[in-house]
Amino acid sequence: MAAAAIVAASALGAQRAQAQTAFIIPPINLLYQNFPNPFPSTASPVTCIWFDLAQRSEGVTLAIYDLRGRLVRTIVPSAGVSSKLEAGYYGRAANGPTAGGCDPRFTWDGRGSDGVSVPPGVYLVRLHVDDAWQTKKIIYRGP
16 A cells, blocks of 8 residues: 555656646737846846737747837847747747746847947836737847
């Protein structure tokens, strides 16, 4: 009887460990507030942008705009990231709802698409997924 209890406890422990490492799909598409904001800061010369996708999408766009609506820089799609993304957690150093840190593919350094530093000011980061837009405000202090 004791051996059966040990086997059952081991199986339960394995199930719990598997559940903790199983991938959890985000419940909604969500653009988080970038950090640090304002930037650059003493902790980071770039700002990190996180977002969640609840389902696979064929046309994700993540871009920085000035307040007049002019495109400053496109983050997604880019050389390192396709516009076709699976459901998941993006911008974090590791994929998952409790992961932290910052994936350098989803950062902005205050430069435009031409590589030139933009003027200090307020900018908008916009996430476009399917037919929906989400927008957050970024404060750039300048180089």
